[in-house]
Structure formats: structure tokens, C-alpha cells
Amino acid sequence: MGKSKVLKLFACCVPVKGSARSIIYDLQRRRYFIIPNALYDILQTEMGKTIDEIKGIYSADEHEIFDRYLRFLIDNEIVFECAEDYVHLFPSIDFSWESAFVLENFILDIDEFSNHDFAYIINELSDLNVRVLQLRLFSQIAKKQLDQILRQITGSNIRTVELVMPLSYLEFDSACFVEEFTKISNLIIYGAEEDVIHSHKQANIVYTKAIVRSEKDCGLVEQDLFSCNLKFFCEAQQFNTCLNRKLAIDKHGEIRNCPAMKDSYGNIKSHSLRAVLKKMAELKTNWSICKDKISVCKDCEYRYMCHDCRAFITNPSDKYSQPAKCDYNPYVAKWKGEKGFIPVEDMK
Ligand code: SF4
The missing domain is CATH 3.90.930 (Outer Surface Protein A; domain 3)
Known part of the structure; x- marks a missing residue:
């Protein structure tokens, strides 16, 4: 038997x-x-x-x-x-999610008018043991200044850096660059003539035709961006897949959950990140907006691999509404452009 x-x-x-x-x-x-x-x-x-x-x-x-x-x-x-x-002998996997990091992700945006005190900010991030820092350059800054920022990060507790920058430095050698700055895990160079991805040493080097000129160039929902893996799946069960354990400093120095979100928790010139984290119950509420709580997404089969976005949503007065940049209708299982696609809003 x-x-x-x-x-x-x-x-x-x-x-x-x-x-x-x-x-x-x-x-x-x-x-x-x-x-x-x-x-x-x-x-x-x-x-x-x-x-x-x-x-x-x-x-x-x-x-x-x-x-x-x-x-x-x-x-x-x-x-x-x-x-x-x-x-x-073949037990189920425990899909609960925990992290030893207070902040898993941090975004620091920089444009030509930014007046950040980089030494101070990097010290704060180091003190918080930030796991991944995403540095986004919306315009070119002096190469000497960029090198100085990266050198300081090298000596900090920040684990890895994702650097998003324009294709504008003359005679820029991306391979030498990631060899010199060994904390760079992803180097994304936008404004390139074609999309090319390759690995060199510890880093993925991505040349993309996309343009990243402001925090608004974010929040895309595309199949190419889905993450089907255990870590992402576990986090998505209970937490928001964009905002969880994330904080950001926008190009003006405002501290936000994401640079494109409207709520600011103060400017970095007058508020410490640790103090912001202690006070912000609302921030923690955002972190917990998992896909199962979001309209439309909760009925979508992609919900545990799809990167959420709370900055651009279909109904700005409902923080649980569907990402505005999503072109998928889970009720007919069609992407925009596919035969039989109907926008979700036309079904109401
Ligand atoms: S409906 Fe929601 S979960 Fe599905 S693809 Fe769109 S944004 Fe992602």
C-alpha cells in the first residue's frame, strides 16, 4: 500500500x-x-x-x-x-521573509542642480549598513567628483552600488571603471545607441537606449523586468516589492520612500535618516502594501514576480490602486497590443 x-x-x-x-x-x-x-x-x-x-x-x-x-x-x-x-522527506519551503538590514535599498538622485553633502550622506548610509545603494545621475557630474563619491563608498559599510549614469564621459572604459570600484554590482549606462548587457568581474554592465532624466522615468511594468526567484517571491508575500525597506534622497535632498512619491519626511540637511526611520509609522505602512492588497494586481498571476510601483498609480487618492504604467489586464490575460486586449478600466 x-x-x-x-x-x-x-x-x-x-x-x-x-x-x-x-x-x-x-x-x-x-x-x-x-x-x-x-x-x-x-x-x-x-x-x-x-x-x-x-x-x-x-x-x-x-x-x-x-x-x-x-x-x-x-x-x-x-x-x-x-x-x-x-x-x-520532501517538505514544503518556508516562504516567510526576513532581513538583517534595516534598509535593503537606498536611492540617491543627483542632477546638475543637486547640492548634496555626499560625505555626510554616505556616512549616514554606512552607519545604517545599507545593502544596496542606487546612485542615479540624471545629468553628468564631473568625473573627478563621481570617483570621489565611489571611493568613499568603497570604504563604507554599504554592500553594493548600482550606478545609473548617462553615456557622456569621454573615453570612458566601463570595464576599467568596475575593476577600480569593486562595490559596483550593476553599471547602467543610458542613452546608448543599442541595448547591450555583459558581465565584467563582479558587475553587470548594461548599455540601454532608455533615457533616465528624472525620477519620473521609473515605475515601468514589463515582462522583461519580472523577477521569478525565491527571495523576491518570499518578500512579495507580505511586503511591497518596490518600497519595502527602502528610503531615498531625491535630487533636492528631500527624504522620501521613493524619489517619485509626493510625501517628504524632511530634508537631509536638517533630518537624520535614523531619526526619520524611527518616527515614520506611515513609511512602514507603505512597506507592507503587498500585491495581495492592491486592486487588480491581487487577481493577477504575475503578482509575486512583478515589481510594484506606488508612485504612479491609476487612482492617486487610493494608495491601493493598480500601477498606472501597467499595460496588462489579468481578467482577459492580455497585454496591450495583443488581440483581445481590453483596458481594465473599460470593464468596470
Ligand atoms: S496587474 Fe499588477 S501584478 Fe499584474 S502585471 Fe500589472 S502591475 Fe504587475
Whole structure:
């Protein structure tokens, strides 16, 4: 009896149901499979049974489609047959999320009019052990000044830097640059003639045709930007995938959750980041706006791989409304431009 083989989902493969279709997130191999909701229901209710037992539930004319589902699931290593006695040896993954960092992400925006005291700000960030600092240059600053900022970061507790900068420095050698500044994990150079990505040493070097001239050039929702992985999935269960454990200083020195959000918690010239973090209950509320609380997104199968945006939303008076730059309608499972697409607002 206990020796019969039952179907079991690999623990890293998680089905997520949307309004019109579902997705299997393969969190270990960082890939995903779009499936019909009928297959989602099978995965939810029939695991732990033998193939014959499951087939017995369906009428003979449904067996062909079940066989096709089964082939797909086994070929892609989404399910496996497991001796019933050994099922307990394959426990589920704990999807709770914790972080040792007070701030996981920090954005520092700079344009030609910014008057930041970089030494002071980097000391503050070092004191807070910020994990990732994103430096965004909306315009060119003197190369000497940029080098000085990066040298100070090198000697700080900030773990890694993502540098977003224009393609404007003459004779700039990106490979030498990331070799010199070893905390750079991502170097994103915008305004390039073509999109090119390569790795060098510790860094990804990205040349992009996109233009990043202000904090408004953010908040895009595109399939290319989705993150199907365990860390992101776990965080998305309870927290906002953009704002959680994030703080920013905008180009004017205002401290915000994100530079594009309207609420300021004071200017860095007169407020310490630690003091802001202590006082801001509202900030923590933003951090907890997970996708399951957001209109439309809560019905979307992409919700645990999609980077949220609270700065640009469809209804600015409702902080739980859908990201305004999203062109996906989960109720018809279509992206804008696809045949059959209808804007979500036209369905109300
Ligand atoms: S509906 Fe929400 S979760 Fe789905 S793609 Fe758009 S923004 Fe992402």
C-alpha cells in the first residue's frame, strides 16, 4: 500500500492562480510556465494521489488532455512520482521573509542642480549598513567628483552600488571603471545607441537606449523586468516589492520612500535618516502594501514576480490602486497590443 507512487510537486514549483489563467513559478530555476486554471486546480487538489487515481476522477474523453498535462509537468520537472512512504522527506519551503538590514535599498538622485553633502550622506548610509545603494545621475557630474563619491563608498559599510549614469564621459572604459570600484554590482549606462548587457568581474554592465532624466522615468511594468526567484517571491508575500525597506534622497535632498512619491519626511540637511526611520509609522505602512492588497494586481498571476510601483498609480487618492504604467489586464490575460486586449478600466 505505502509503496505505491504518488504525484508530488517539486517544492520550488509554486502554482499561482490569476483571474483568467495561472502560472507555475519555478523559483529554483528562475523560470515560469503559464498554465490554464484547470491545471492549477489539479495541482491544488490532486497531488498525493497516484496517476490512476487522478485519471479515475475524469471521464474517458478527458484522459487525452490529462495525459498531455502530465507529460508537460514531468518533462519540465514540475512534478515527480514519489513512493508514498517517502513523501514526508520532501517538505514544503518556508516562504516567510526576513532581513538583517534595516534598509535593503537606498536611492540617491543627483542632477546638475543637486547640492548634496555626499560625505555626510554616505556616512549616514554606512552607519545604517545599507545593502544596496542606487546612485542615479540624471545629468553628468564631473568625473573627478563621481570617483570621489565611489571611493568613499568603497570604504563604507554599504554592500553594493548600482550606478545609473548617462553615456557622456569621454573615453570612458566601463570595464576599467568596475575593476577600480569593486562595490559596483550593476553599471547602467543610458542613452546608448543599442541595448547591450555583459558581465565584467563582479558587475553587470548594461548599455540601454532608455533615457533616465528624472525620477519620473521609473515605475515601468514589463515582462522583461519580472523577477521569478525565491527571495523576491518570499518578500512579495507580505511586503511591497518596490518600497519595502527602502528610503531615498531625491535630487533636492528631500527624504522620501521613493524619489517619485509626493510625501517628504524632511530634508537631509536638517533630518537624520535614523531619526526619520524611527518616527515614520506611515513609511512602514507603505512597506507592507503587498500585491495581495492592491486592486487588480491581487487577481493577477504575475503578482509575486512583478515589481510594484506606488508612485504612479491609476487612482492617486487610493494608495491601493493598480500601477498606472501597467499595460496588462489579468481578467482577459492580455497585454496591450495583443488581440483581445481590453483596458481594465473599460470593464468596470
Ligand atoms: S496587474 Fe499588477 S501584478 Fe499584474 S502585471 Fe500589472 S502591475 Fe504587475
